[in-house]
Amino acid sequence: MTVPFQVNDPRGIIEADRAHVWHHLSQHAPYLDTAVDPRIIVEGKGLKLWDITGKEHLDGVSGGVWTVNVGYGRARIADAVRDQLVKMNFFGGSLGSVPGAQFAERLIKKMPGLSRVFYANSGSEANEKAFKIVRQIAHRKGAKHKILYRDRDYHGTTIGCLSAGGQQERNAQYGPFAPGFVEVPHCLEYRKDELGLGHLSGEDFGVAAANLIKDVILREGPDTVGALCLEPVTAGGGVIPPPEGYWPRVQEICRKYDVLLHIDEVVCGIGRTGAWFGYQQYGVRPDIVTMAKGVASGYAAISCCVTTDAVFEMFRDDPSDPLNYFRDISTFGGCTAGPAAALENMAIIEEEDLLANVDAMSDRLMDNLRRLMEKHAAIGDVRGMGLFCGAELVADRKTREPLAEAQVQAVVKDCMAQGVIIGATNRSVPGRNNTLCFSPALIATADEIDHLTDAVDRALTRVL
């Protein structure tokens, strides 16, 4: 195996990491145990990664969290960022920038019906902007201040976003949360019994699941509900694509009760589902769309909160109210590296026709997973959209009892030992950390897809 890099003092780096880095989403013990070294990624190319020991990995999750949509090692993005930074790196506040204007124009062309882009740095921040927009509008439009979010959806890590968080593991011990956020039920057909909709299927189920949102609006009082925030396909909460008929009914409900529709495209946006945005698969017309991860594929930090003209117009100058402008700023939202990277990222997706590749590779991934389902009784459900797929593991297909978390993690670890990185959903509902996640870069080849699912096949055989 050729290792395409050299690292000076790998041992020193490993020990520095062990001594000083507080890792995301991790318990300390494995990092402090001197018998186990922290895994440090050093280089990437396409879907391949090399860690500090020289081991090669195939990345089946686009940087762990559905981000590196165009793959690793894209020198042209790095060059564009470098050129931009040398020319003009930053001026914050209300002044504009060349790449900021150019990317906003290009993005809006992909989003008919929307017209304004507010820049920030992370998905959480973009969602916070959206929540603040809704709250500020509520102050002018009566009492419509409540924001609905869905069980199992995740919108970010800040206290505001956790207030809109439907995942218990992420929320536990961080409350009290902000008032005025109200949960609506999820729409996972495989678990429809939990929703009391076990007797329905197909479009009937989808419409009924959407009607559960209507019930919450009616219970809370439509005059108090300002917005509904949903992921197009729930990501960390279990890879939950919407059932047939769900989104059109959600749109109808929002229109009927004058509820702004905020779609969180932080994961699904920029090609992951096979369209530029997940909502576009359903002909939905959102009022607010937030996006982050794939916008610049992790080559720079950038997120966007995009709105319609109608939303923007609510912040028009009003002599009677000097506070009626969006009083929001993120220092680094004015950084030019993000939009410079995003412009190149978008150009790559267009030039390489990656949306078509997503469609083709999605079919292959789903077919492979369905074949695995025939072979392994532990796979209870296979679902997904584009290059964003999940396999829910169960202890018993009949009762659908989730497979024990330790076993799910053993499958992930076995794949890791084979040099294949896959993900598993977090504990959105206690005992529900049981969905394997596959979200390779949009450039994935048929061989890479097969390599991924072959590793899962071997891991399932060994672990179960």
Ligand code: PLP
């Ligand atoms: N929204 C969704 C759907 C996400 O999955 C995430 C992160 O995983 C976020 C928002 C938060 O994004 P960030 O981690 O960039 O703040």
